[in-house]
Amino acid sequence: MARKVTARRVWVSTAAAWLFGFLIFLPILWMVLTSFKTELEAFSMPPKFLLFHWTTENYATVQERSDYFHHAVNSLLIAGGSTLIAMIIAIPAAWSMAFAPTRRTKDILLWMLSTKMMPSVGVLLPIYLIYRDFGLLDRRAGLVMILCLGNLPIVIWMLFTYFKEIPKDILEAARMDGATIGRELVYVLTPMAIPGLASTLLLNFILAWNEAFWTLNLSTSDAAPLTVFIASYSSPEGLFWAKLSAASTLAIAPIIILGWFTQRQLVRGLTFGAVK
Amino acid sequence: MATQQTQVLGRALLTPAVALLFIWMIVPLAMTIYFSTLHYSLLDSEAWSFVGLENFRYFLTDPAFLTALRNTLVLVGSVLAITILLGTPLALLLDQQVVGRSIIRLMVIAPFFVMPTVSALVWKNLLMHPVSGLFAWVATLVGTTPIDWFNDVPLFSVILIVAWQWLPFATLILLTALQSQDEEQKEAAEMDGASALSTFIYLTLPHLARPITVVILIETIFLLTVFAEIFVTTGGGPGLATTNIAFLIYTQALVQYDVGNASAGGLVAVVIANIVAFFLVRIVGRNLEA
Numbered sequence: 001m002a003r004k005v006t007a008r009r010v011w012v013s014t015a016a017a018w019l020f021g022f023l024i025f026l027p028i029l030w031m032v033l034t035s036f037k038t039e040l041e042a043f044s045m046p047p048k049f050l051l052f053h054w055t056t057e058n059y060a061t062v063q064e065r066s067d068y069f070h071h072a073v074n075s076l077l078i079a080g081g082s083t084l085i086a087m088i089i090a091i092p093a094a095w096s097m098a099f100a101p102t103r104r105t106k107d108i109l110l111w112m113l114s115t116k117m118m119p120s121v122g123v124l125l126p127i128y129l130i131y132r133d134f135g136l137l138d139r140r141a142g143l144v145m146i147l148c149l150g151n152l153p154i155v156i157w158m159l160f161t162y163f164k165e166i167p168k169d170i171l172e173a174a175r176m177d178g179a180t181i182g183r184e185l186v187y188v189l190t191p192m193a194i195p196g197l198a199s200t201l202l203l204n205f206i207l208a209w210n211e212a213f214w215t216l217n218l219s220t221s222d223a224a225p226l227t228v229f230i231a232s233y234s235s236p237e238g239l240f241w242a243k244l245s246a247a248s249t250l251a252i253a254p255i256i257i258l259g260w261f262t263q264r265q266l267v268r269g270l271t272f273g274a275v276k
Numbered sequence: 277m278a279t280q281q282t283q284v285l286g287r288a289l290l291t292p293a294v295a296l297l298f299i300w301m302i303v304p305l306a307m308t309i310y311f312s313t314l315h316y317s318l319l320d321s322e323a324w325s326f327v328g329l330e331n332f333r334y335f336l337t338d339p340a341f342l343t344a345l346r347n348t349l350v351l352v353g354s355v356l357a358i359t360i361l362l363g364t365p366l367a368l369l370l371d372q373q374v375v376g377r378s379i380i381r382l383m384v385i386a387p388f389f390v391m392p393t394v395s396a397l398v399w400k401n402l403l404m405h406p407v408s409g410l411f412a413w414v415a416t417l418v419g420t421t422p423i424d425w426f427n428d429v430p431l432f433s434v435i436l437i438v439a440w441q442w443l444p445f446a447t448l449i450l451l452t453a454l455q456s457q458d459e460e461q462k463e464a465a466e467m468d469g470a471s472a473l474s475t476f477i478y479l480t481l482p483h484l485a486r487p488i489t490v491v492i493l494i495e496t497i498f499l500l501t502v503f504a505e506i507f508v509t510t511g512g513g514p515g516l517a518t519t520n521i522a523f524l525i526y527t528q529a530l531v532q533y534d535v536g537n538a539s540a541g542g543l544v545a546v547v548i549a550n551i552v553a554f555f556l557v558r559i560v561g562r563n564l565e566a
Contacts, residue, residue, distance in 0.1 A: 009372075010372075010373050010374070010375065011375075013369060013373065013374050014375040014376070016369055017369045017370060017372075017374045018376070018380060020366055020369065020380075020384070021379075021380035021383040021384050022383065024383060024384050024386075024387060024444070025386055025387075027387070027395070027402070027403060027440065028386055028387065028390065028398075030398075031394075031398045031402060034402055042408075043408045044408070045407070045408055045412075046413055047408075047410060047413050089296065090293060092289035092292070092293075093289060093290045093292070093294070096286035096287070096290040099282070099286070100282045100285065100286030102283070102286070102287075106561065108290070108294065110561050112293075112294075112297055113556075113557060113560060114553055114557055115297050115300065115301045117497050117549055117550070117552070117556070118301065118305070118546060119500060119522065119542075119545045119548075120501060121501055121503065121521075121522040121542060121545055122542040122543065122545045122546040122549075123304035123305060123307075123542065124525065124526065124530070124538070124542065125308065125535055125538050125542065126303070126305075126307035126308055126311070126539075127304055128530065129307075129535075130304075149297070149300040152296065152300075153297065156293060181285070206389060209391070210390075210391040212391060212504035213501070213503050213504065216393075216503070216504060216507060217526070217530065226391065227391050227392070227504070230391065230508075231393045231504070231508045233397055234397055234400075234509070241401055244401065245398070248398060251394060252389065252390050252391060252394055256386055256390070259385070260382050260385070260386075260389075263381070266385075266388070267449050267452045270494060271449060271494060272560050275449050275452055275453055275486075275487045
């Protein structure tokens with residue numbers, strides 16, 4: 001039964017919520033607007049909100065001068081690669097813990113969670129030295145490896161909570177009917193697990209795309225993803241606001257769109273099932 | 277239902293993940309512990325010697341450490357305060373009947389998906405620039421002098437940026453928790469004549485206690501190691517004004533190439549994070565049993 005709410009209260013809440021939402025979104029909106037200005041108008045005071053000379057030249061220059069696509073491809077390969085490998089390792093592990101739990105399953109899960117809490121900076125030097133000696137600095141493979149390991153606990157946890165929700169009765173019924181484990185996996189489990197698999201994949205892709213500790217410390221140019229590319233705009237000689245905005249807009253647009261689809265799973269993935 | 281066959285299979289499937297995570301955790305950590313007992317610089321890698329706990333004494337008594345520790349605590353504490361004090365009313369608001377809620381939700385959640393280097397640079401240049409930034413314009417509109425954010429209040433500027441990134445997380449989790457609150461209980465309270473305020477204090481707030489704890493613990497773990505936002509805006513400065521522990525260790529490791537000292541610092545960071553992690557793991561563990 002819906003609660004009765006007065007029309008006036010709805011309008012007050014609505015106005016407040018829109019104001020809050022707008023203020024929070026403003027930096028992103030402002031960045032997108034700036035990306036369509038000329039460099040001169042980007043600096044102009046008072047700022048121009050909508051009545052400026054709209055141009056897409058920044059987007060063209062960002063690509064021509066700085067090889068934007070090279071870094072975008074790096075981001076895609078690094079985030080995609082690390083997520084896929086993590087899934088391949090995590091699916092069997094999560095399956096095992098959800099469907100064949102032992103006495104130690106809970107301890108293993110909590111231990112996995114605790115590895116995620118080790119601050120990266122605590123192992124920065126060993127990793128840096130290992131990477132230097134194995135020639136992995138500024139290599140995509142190196143970043144794929146480290147991001148894969150870093151996100152593995154979250155992937156396993158998310159998959160575990162999804163697998164846990166698949167009713168066991170169905171599995172038993174399938175087994176009664178003589179299904180082998182292989183058939184059970186393909187015909188019973190997989191179809192039910194697909195939504196969970198998809199959202200795990202998506203959320204971890206987003207996390208890997210935005211990761212900015214290892215990428216900044218272990219790559220400079222060849223393997224540099226967009227996080228590092230954008231950071232290069234922080235040098236004083238690189239201060240072109242409109243171009244910075246255009247590059248930034250390109251870097252975050254696909255992820256924000258993906259992110260909006262996963263907002264529900266975000267809570268689950270990042271709280272390790274502690275809040276549902 | 278677990279037959280012996282599934283048990284064996286289960287163990288086989290679990291092993292690769294456990295082995296990888298174990299190596300990932302143990303090898304670098306063991307190396308950090310080993311390095312932390314050495315006098316060892318990458319600039320002069322021939323000359324290294326065993327110095328015992330000397331690095332820890334040096335790191336912990338270094339005035340830079342105390343400054344960095346203070347900055348870390350201020351940053352973590354302020355961001356937690358801002359995200360929870362703003363996130364709770366915002367979540368309550370979005371839980372109301374509101375026209376266009378899904379669009380507002382999208383706008384509120386968006387900052388969380390912006391990569392740290394982008395949000396830091398956009399805030400620093402487009403918003404906080406003392407002459408041409410949006411904030412400077414607002415300041416002149418209301419007739420005050422614009423603030424030179426990164427010179428006058430550098431740490432606070434970093435705090436604002438990080439808080440903006442984490443506000444969506446706190447809001448979303450609190451909102452999710454609010455939506456699982458028992459509506460009938462609230463209705464019953466209203467029928468008994470409870471005011472909106474006492475409903476909030478006696479029903480909603482206790483219901484939010486747990487998600488707020490979770491938000492605090494998870495944010496703390498991430499906030500203890502804020503790095504990219506400092507790296508692209510201030511580089512830890514001016515002076516040490518925005519250097520937190522993570523950034524201090526980074527400077528010692530990859531700017532000064534002081535392996536021993538940076539490793540000692542790294543272990544200090546691990547210990548601090550573990551204290552927080554201990555509590556989080558306990559809460560999550562309790563939930564696993566339920």
